[in-house]
Amino acid sequence: DQTHPRFKRVLLKISGEALMGDQGFGLHPPTVQRVAQEVKNVRDMGVEVCMVIGGGNIFRGLQGSAQGMERTTADYMGMLATVMNALAMQAALESLEVHSRVISAIPMDQVCEPYIRRRAVRHLEKKRVCIFAAGTGNPYFTTDTAATLRASEMACEAIFKGTKVDGVYDKDPKKFPDAKRYGDVTYDEVLQKHLGVMDASAIALARDNHLPIIVFSLDEPGGFRGILAGQGTFTRVH
Numbered sequence: 001d002q003t004h005p006r007f008k009r010v011l012l013k014i015s016g017e018a019l020m021g022d023q024g025f026g027l028h029p030p031t032v033q034r035v036a037q038e039v040k041n042v043r044d045m046g047v048e049v050c051m052v053i054g055g056g057n058i059f060r061g062l063q064g065s066a067q068g069m070e071r072t073t074a075d076y077m078g079m080l081a082t083v084m085n086a087l088a089m090q091a092a093l094e095s096l097e098v099h100s101r102v103i104s105a106i107p108m109d110q111v112c113e114p115y116i117r118r119r120a121v122r123h124l125e126k127k128r129v130c131i132f133a134a135g136t137g138n139p140y141f142t143t144d145t146a147a148t149l150r151a152s153e154m155a156c157e158a159i160f161k162g163t164k165v166d167g168v169y170d171k172d173p174k175k176f177p178d179a180k181r182y183g184d185v186t187y188d189e190v191l192q193k194h195l196g197v198m199d200a201s202a203i204a205l206a207r208d209n210h211l212p213i214i215v216f217s218l219d220e221p222g223g224f225r226g227i228l229a230g231q232g233t234f235t236r237v238h
């Protein structure tokens with residue numbers, strides 16, 4: 001691939017729901033495969049790729065605690081859900097002959113690697129995709145915060161947040177046809193206007209570490225690669 005990419009190292013954050021396709025729950029293998037292909041396209045440009053995948057397609061801590069479960073236990077279940085999603089993504093990447101490592105914030109040596117920062121950096125230098133699992137390893141956080149944390153630690157140049165729409169809008173574009181997309185927006189504006197990009201702690205952490213967030217549509221085939229090649233529509237939070 002001869003195109004000169006805009007960034008050398010990025011982190012792709014997707015929700016667990018992005019992997020469930022049209023089902024209401026769990027993993028939809030063709031969808032996982034399609035996302036893996038998008039990652040391969042970018043990796044093939046020579047870009048070093050980190051990934052953080054949520055767990056909301058399987059379990060969310062807040063839902064569990066709403067049903068009477070202790071919050072921390074429910075959050076650990078949510079973190080374990082992200083490990084399942086990470087393993088599914090690794091299998092899909094492997095089927096495309098993309099080398100990857102699942103790296104968990106909670107050690108589980110038989111399943112994946114523990115998180116050791118220098119080791120993860122080394123994997124990236126060797127062009128292996130690093131899939132960071134189990135969030136931050138702490139309850140009361142989200143995988144958006146984990147994405148910002150890992151992107152900062154790995155010195156990524158941007159977080160790519162894959163969503164169902166091609167950027168950040170002033171209102172829900174699926175409900176309001178007159179919704180307007182922002183081209184650029186500041187972290188503070190996202191926080192003040194409660195624009196649903198990521199949760200507030202993730203936005204604040206990105207702001208403090210000067211980490212731009214590129215919000216784009218993961219449903220657009222070739223969209224991830226296109227943006228790195230300088231095409232397509234997206235919103236840049238910076």
Ligand code: UDP
Nearest residue numbers: 016054055056061075078135136141142143
């Ligand atoms: N979680 C957590 N700490 C973290 C990251 C995640 O406790 O650092 C738990 C939390 O319960 C959350 C669940 O894991 O609800 C799944 O993550 P998230 O809701 O961020 O997934 P997404 O919405 O992106 O699919």
